[in-house]
Amino acid sequence: MSSILSVQNLNKSFGNKHVLHDVSFDLKKGHIVGLIGPNGAGKSTLMKTMLGLFNYDSGSVKIAGETVTPQKHESLSKVGALIEYPGIYPFLTGWDHLQLFADGDHQLIHIQKIISQLNMDSYIKRKAKGYSLGMKQKLGIALALVNFPDLVILDEPMNGLDPQATKDLRDLIISESQKGTTFLISSHILSELQRLAQDLLIIDEGSIVQQTTMHELLASQGKQTIMLMTSDDKKARELLKKAKFQTTPDPRVEVVAKDDETMPEVLRLLIEGGVDVLDVTRLEGNLESSLLEVLKQSRIKKRLAEEQAE
Amino acid sequence: MYTLVKQESFKLTKKVSTWISTGFLVGVEILFAFLSRIYPQTFVPANMFESLYFARPIIIFYMIAAAATIITMEFQYGTMKQVLYRRYSRGQILVSKWLAIFLYTLYWYVISTGVALLLKAMLFHHTLSIHQGAGDGMSIFTRGLAISAASFVSLWLLLSVVFLLANLFRNSAAAVSVGIIGYFAAYIVTQLLTILIQKWDWAKWNPVTMTLYPSMLARPGYYQPLLNMQGWQMLLGNLIYIALFLGIGYYVFNRRNV
Numbered sequence A: 001m002s003s004i005l006s007v008q009n010l011n012k013s014f015g016n017k018h019v020l021h022d023v024s025f026d027l028k029k030g031h032i033v034g035l036i037g038p039n040g041a042g043k044s045t046l047m048k049t050m051l052g053l054f055n056y057d058s059g060s061v062k063i064a065g066e067t068v069t070p071q072k073h074e075s076l077s078k079v080g081a082l083i084e085y086p087g088i089y090p091f092l093t094g095w096d097h098l099q100l101f102a103d104g105d106h107q108l109i110h111i112q113k114i115i116s117q118l119n120m121d122s123y124i125k126r127k128a129k130g131y132s133l134g135m136k137q138k139l140g141i142a143l144a145l146v147n148f149p150d151l152v153i154l155d156e157p158m159n160g161l162d163p164q165a166t167k168d169l170r171d172l173i174i175s176e177s178q179k180g181t182t183f184l185i186s187s188h189i190l191s192e193l194q195r196l197a198q199d200l201l202i203i204d205e206g207s208i209v210q211q212t213t214m215h216e217l218l219a220s221q222g223k224q225t226i227m228l229m230t231s232d233d234k235k236a237r238e239l240l241k242k243a244k245f246q247t248t249p250d251p252r253v254e255v256v257a258k259d260d261e262t263m264p265e266v267l268r269l270l271i272e273g274g275v276d277v278l279d280v281t282r283l284e285g286n287l288e289s290s291l292l293e294v295l296k297q298s299r300i301k302k303r304l305a306e307e308q309a310e
Numbered sequence B: 001m002y003t004l005v006k007q008e009s010f011k012l013t014k015k016v017s018t019w020i021s022t023g024f025l026v027g028v029e030i031l032f033a034f035l036s037r038i039y040p041q042t043f044v045p046a047n048m049f050e051s052l053y054f055a056r057p058i059i060i061f062y063m064i065a066a067a068a069t070i071i072t073m074e075f076q077y078g079t080m081k082q083v084l085y086r087r088y089s090r091g092q093i094l095v096s097k098w099l100a101i102f103l104y105t106l107y108w109y110v111i112s113t114g115v116a117l118l119l120k121a122m123l124f125h126h127t128l129s130i131h132q133g134a135g136d137g138m139s140i141f142t143r144g145l146a147i148s149a150a151s152f153v154s155l156w157l158l159l160s161v162v163f164l165l166a167n168l169f170r171n172s173a174a175a176v177s178v179g180i181i182g183y184f185a186a187y188i189v190t191q192l193l194t195i196l197i198q199k200w201d202w203a204k205w206n207p208v209t210m211t212l213y214p215s216m217l218a219r220p221g222y223y224q225p226l227l228n229m230q231g232w233q234m235l236l237g238n239l240i241y242i243a244l245f246l247g248i249g250y251y252v253f254n255r256r257n258v
């Protein structure tokens, strides 16, 4: 079976500014894929190109096997999207918006379902010009999901959402993905993405730097950290420093574990030094530090390659 | 396509300005009908009826604004992306907007003609007959319809330019100003135009001449020799320019980055 979305050797420029370089990837059906990278990396540009909003120089974008171009893109009937910020008509109500963009069978049922899933009942019949930032954002997400499409593309969907709305959205994304919907989500809120995404596309300066799974990335970059609560943090830090353990600048006592031996060594050292250990936690590698590390490495590699080319 | 036109019309009906401007148009017609009843020497009832109680210029201004905003509104509210990334092609989206504006133009002409007939029946029941002769074998009613049809055509010439500019600049101010200037341009430069046309006959085929089509129907004896043109030539010229400007707008819209 062909993948729901396949991008091959995509190149895109604005004038003589080359923004996407030979981007290629496939999305697996039913997966939640995070698209991450620094500001200006080309995330929104990539998404817009996939949605037929931009012309591209070369390469191909296929949704369910059909090519997407700005002129022709019937396969977008299988796609829902929210790019950058929601487009809202101030003179229409939220309900009017959903009605306008609902498509296919069971429109009314779908509209009612998405409203209750995102908890929008209280204001959905009001004119959108009176909506708050988060209300508009939720309406934008509802518009992306109202047709319960096969592929959902969300650019910064958590922008401006309160904790409850963030949780509602997370639950909705997970339950829809279990039913087979594929999600491509870009976000700078990495802690949130870490809880959602299974696969990751890391993009920097318009190129895909790494395509991997969340698990692999965290494991490979997983510099595990041991966090300690002690009866005397100051003394503990001194002891660790003397014994040449690597600590972190964190105000809590944290030791970087080089191997499996580190934990018992640290505990022995502290107890023998007369410090009581109250609690010990192993911190998993997190997405933020892993991402920064990957980006650093890839930029170093790129500079080296450039220097060699000269 | 039917769905898209319905969606565009839905947006129009939900705008408060649509209903306010309808109220205003009806108000103006009523005002001029009463003026014509009270001061029949200044506001000659037959002429006033023929001019739909001053409705036509108002319709033209409304439609210039409506054609510009139906495009620029989507850029202004950031909704163009959402409108485009659906299964419909770019061409279908643009054509649906043209059709919605076409229907909207019809709406205005039907309303204004209906109100004019109603006012005539109420205020001039015994003093004015719509079958009264208006020269050239036409009654004031058929003459009124003919002028409406001609102004409809030349209005669309203006609208095709407005569509193109709204597309190019994404800004309704620019598109509306050029539309309104276009409306007055012909009257302002009529003299210059006639001098040019007397000198070089082919100069009559420029788009500004075409906007004089309804004026020519209203005063055929005056304009025909001046512009050296027949009614059918004017109609043809209008249609060709409309197709040309809409065509360029279509090309631009299909190729732009949103």
Ligand SMILES: Nc1ncnc2c1ncn2[C@@H]1O[C@H](COP(=O)(O)OP(=O)(O)OP(=O)(O)O)[C@@H](O)[C@H]1O
Pocket (backbone or CB within 6 Å): A014, A017, A019, A037, A038, A039, A040, A041, A042, A043, A044, A045, A046, B257
């Ligand atoms: N319409 C445009 N015209 C010219 N350049 C553009 C345009 N849109 C984006 N760019 C350029 O393309 C590059 C990628 O921009 P893009 O918006 O895709 O970044 P992003 O990864 O989404 O960043 P962010 O995290 O800030 O949203 C940037 O260098 C930007 O300046």
Ligand SMILES: [Mg+2]
Pocket (backbone or CB within 6 Å): A043, A044, A045, A084, A155
């Ligand atoms: Mg972006």
